[in-house]
Amino acid sequence: MMKKLLVTLLSASMIAGMTGCAGSTAAAPAAAQPAEETAESPAEDSSEDAQEAEASEDGAEADTASAAEGEPVTLRMAWWGSQTRHDITVEVIEMYEKENPNVKIEYEFYDFDSYFTKLKTLVASDQVWDIFQLGGNFPEYLDKIYYMNEFIDSGVVDTSGISNAYLKITQDTEGNQIGLSNGLNTYGIAYDVDMFNEAGVPLPTDDWTWDDFADAAMKIHEHTGNFGSSGFTSSEFISGCSTYIAQQGKVGENSFFNLNLDGMGFDDAQMLTPYIKMRADLIKAGASPDAGAEMEITDIENDFLVTGEAAMTWVAVNQFPTIYDICAQEGRTLALATVPRVKKDGPSGTVIQSSQMLCVSQDSQYKEEAAKFISWFQNSVECNNVLKGERGIPINDEVRKALEAEATDGQKEMYDYVSLVGTFETPEKINVLSPAGQDEVVDNYRNYIQQVVAGDITPEEAADKTYADAKKLFE
Amino acid sequence: MxxxxxxxxxxxxxxxxxxxxxxxxxxxxxxxxxxxxxxxxxxxxxxSFTDYSMGSKTLTYVGFKNFLQLFSDDVFIKSLGITIKYVLLSVPLKLAFALLVAFVLTRKSNMVTLYRSLYYVPSLVGGSVAVALVWKQLFARKGLINVVLADMGLKTVNWFGDQKLALYPLILMTVWQFGSSMIIFAAGLKEIPVTYYEAARIDGANGPQTFARITLPCLSPIILYNLVMQTIQAFMSFTQAFVITQGGPNNGTMLYALNVYNQAFKYNHMGYACAMSWFMLIVMSIITLVIFKTSRFWVFSEGGED
Incomplete structure (x- = not known):
């Protein structure tokens, strides 16, 4: 009985399949083939495929880079960030879709690490999102970036409101426009003013040193039981460790990686030792979270500074207004301090750079539409009134003025801080980029610090190992 | 026609x-x-014989370089040691729990089916990220476990901050998912003829004696099956370490599969990661072989030929 039933079912499905095939052989080529042809030669047989375009959905016919007005276009976009960023970005995407009914944007968002894991799989399968966010680690993904020069020349991307200096921060040395910067940014230390006062520790000055920093963290910990300084997350490698190298010697004498990004920018591994030792000492004393506690920080919005368990934390300053607002609701006041220096009168080591940028992908079918969105994203005042500089201080002059006019207290603090860092002496040429493979160096570096804390190795050995790991990237 | x-x-x-x-x-x-x-x-x-990385369109043949590199890689050696420790601790504990619960639940009661289902639930949800996140919260510095410890006047423990301790919550989580082995044990226990027990009781054997002399030998083929399956599964554990500790502190919970994942997807050394996977295959084959070879000494076959 069962077998009979099976036979009937199978033969039924076979017949259905066969007729289905027959039907489609008759009808399908008419729908599919011309559409493909148009992709290759858009000028030919335009009369016929106008109808076909209607029949087939937003498929191959829009393959041509410049989708005509009104044709449905689906763009894929992705970014990393905190919940605030996700909310406001989704809001402006919906805004753009309303203004451009033919454009549909499918978005994905991740935390920093997951974003790059996902990106790597997409790179492997040649399916990188049409519009994607990249930071200083872009060299690894250069193959997948479609330079924006042709769109700037053709006027698709409007750069009239963006000064040349700000365009340059996302160009390579040959003048290729890799992307448009989402904003200016620099690193700083956000701190809780009351916690400093409570512990009787003097507030940070613009030229405070690492010794001052460590002292403050220790004293605050002894006094309040809180962490003096919150977690050193993975971005600390750039904001702390490599800045520490740039602060030694004369301005521009040392840098972690060299200007061409093909070797190390300093010779003596022991230059890292005092910094590694300080970090390990803070963790050992409980003035800075250990590895377990650090795991509890998932993004800046639940950092120990924000939860009231730490007096200081590292921020890229675009993150500051968000956490300022959260703490203000609880009646706490945050402020921004500069990254400590090695010597009071030594180089600051900090530079103003692009926070991240939006890039057009090589894999995109609609490169021009993607560029159009990026242009709107950076230049529209209406859009940036929603974004509110959460990704960094906007590069478009008009947008920046509009935002500065109605800045909140936290944003004002951020603008003031960036102007302050702008007055610091910086080298003529700087390299803020990360070489491919840096992730492994950073992970190992953080492990070495934990080994120093556990007493397995000395700070000197940790410095040597970190240097050797970094050097290996260029072999 | x-x-x-x-x-x-x-x-x-x-x-x-x-x-x-x-x-x-x-x-x-x-x-x-x-x-x-x-x-x-x-x-x-x-x-595994190339330097392939995701995203690169070219690859070169590098021979056994990836395999040789394994033995000079500190993280690899540490992760291998940690994984073996994890397997040696989690598998016997898990099987012991599974057998214990299965044995207790053989008694005739209306509630047995309900209890069995309840104990099986952790295995259903166990591999999920959500449970791993809950586990992370439980053992956090101010998590439930530490709150209870503090209330009892004991010292709180920094579970994930100490590289010597961090593995144990992960082991505990694995042991907690004993459901599927339990179901198999329960089925095996039912197969043991009641007559054996009756005969033993008449001969005056007590509880532990019947368990050691009848239950365990009759169940040994099932134990072998569970042992092999659980060992293989434990070597492949990934979720807990990935979600809860990300291998830290100081690679103290860097399970093998997580290390492979990091090399393949985070550090972009796909060729190297493939070599690691094949090395693990060899290790697991050897261990399985050893288990099978030794089984003739402890697995009791009712056929009685061995």
Whole structure:
């Protein structure tokens, strides 16, 4: 009985399949083939495929880079960030879709690490999102970036409101426009003013040193039981460790990686030792979270500074207004301090750079539409009134003025801080980029610090190992 | 007409043959196995001799370099040690719990089915990220475990901050998912003839004696099965370490599979990661072989030939 039933079912499905095939052989080529042809030669047989375009959905016919007005276009976009960023970005995407009914944007968002894991799989399968966010680690993904020069020349991307200096921060040395910067940014230390006062520790000055920093963290910990300084997350490698190298010697004498990004920018591994030792000492004393506690920080919005368990934390300053607002609701006041220096009168080591940028992908079918969105994203005042500089201080002059006019207290603090860092002496040429493979160096570096804390190795050995790991990237 | 009838019958004979039916029903598995297991396994073998990385369109043949590099890689050696420790602790504990609960639940009571289902629940949800996140919260510095410890006047423990301790919450989480072994044990226990127990009772054997002399030997084939399956599964554990500790502190919970994942997807050394996977395959084969070879000394077969 069962077998009979099976036979009937199978033969039924076979017949259905066969007729289905027959039907489609008759009808399908008419729908599919011309559409493909148009992709290759858009000028030919335009009369016929106008109808076909209607029949087939937003498929191959829009393959041509410049989708005509009104044709449905689906763009894929992705970014990393905190919940605030996700909310406001989704809001402006919906805004753009309303203004451009033919454009549909499918978005994905991740935390920093997951974003790059996902990106790597997409790179492997040649399916990188049409519009994607990249930071200083872009060299690894250069193959997948479609330079924006042709769109700037053709006027698709409007750069009239963006000064040349700000365009340059996302160009390579040959003048290729890799992307448009989402904003200016620099690193700083956000701190809780009351916690400093409570512990009787003097507030940070613009030229405070690492010794001052460590002292403050220790004293605050002894006094309040809180962490003096919150977690050193993975971005600390750039904001702390490599800045520490740039602060030694004369301005521009040392840098972690060299200007061409093909070797190390300093010779003596022991230059890292005092910094590694300080970090390990803070963790050992409980003035800075250990590895377990650090795991509890998932993004800046639940950092120990924000939860009231730490007096200081590292921020890229675009993150500051968000956490300022959260703490203000609880009646706490945050402020921004500069990254400590090695010597009071030594180089600051900090530079103003692009926070991240939006890039057009090589894999995109609609490169021009993607560029159009990026242009709107950076230049529209209406859009940036929603974004509110959460990704960094906007590069478009008009947008920046509009935002500065109605800045909140936290944003004002951020603008003031960036102007302050702008007055610091910086080298003529700087390299803020990360070489491919840096992730492994950073992970190992953080492990070495934990080994120093556990007493397995000395700070000197940790410095040597970190240097050797970094050097290996260029072999 | 006659010819057609013959054809139909040949066709229906073909459709009705046991083999056709079998293959049709097995097709979803065969398809999935070939596409998602067999082909990736073969390609990974090829990649393990190259410097392939995701995203790069070219690859060069590097011979055994990846395999030789394994033995000079500190993280690899540490992760291998940690994984073996994890397997040695989690598998016996898990099987012991499974057997204990299965044994307790053999008694005749209306609630047994309910209890069995309840104990099986952790295995259903165990591999999920959500449970791992809950576990992370439980053992956090101010998590439930530490709150309870503090309330009892004990010192709180920084579970994930200490590289010597961090592995134990992960082991505990694995042990907690004993459900599937328990179900298999329960089925095995039912198969043991009641007459053996009756005879033992008449001869005056007590509880522990019957357990040691009747239950364990009769159950030994099942124990072997569970041991092999759970060992293989434990070597492949990934979720807990990935979600809860990300391998830290100081690689103290860097389980093998997580290390492979990091090398493949985070550090972009796909070729190296493939070599690591093949090395693990060899290690697991040896361990399984050892278990099978030793089984003749402790697995009791009722056939009585051994």
């Amino acid at each position: 006659a010819e057609k009838a013959e054809k139909t019958s040949a066709f229906s004979r073909f459709m009705n043959s046991n083999q056709t039916v079998g293959y049709v029903f097995a097709f979803p598995f065969i398809f999935g196995f070939i596409c998602f297991s067999f082909i990736p396994i073969v390609t990974s073998f090829y990649y």
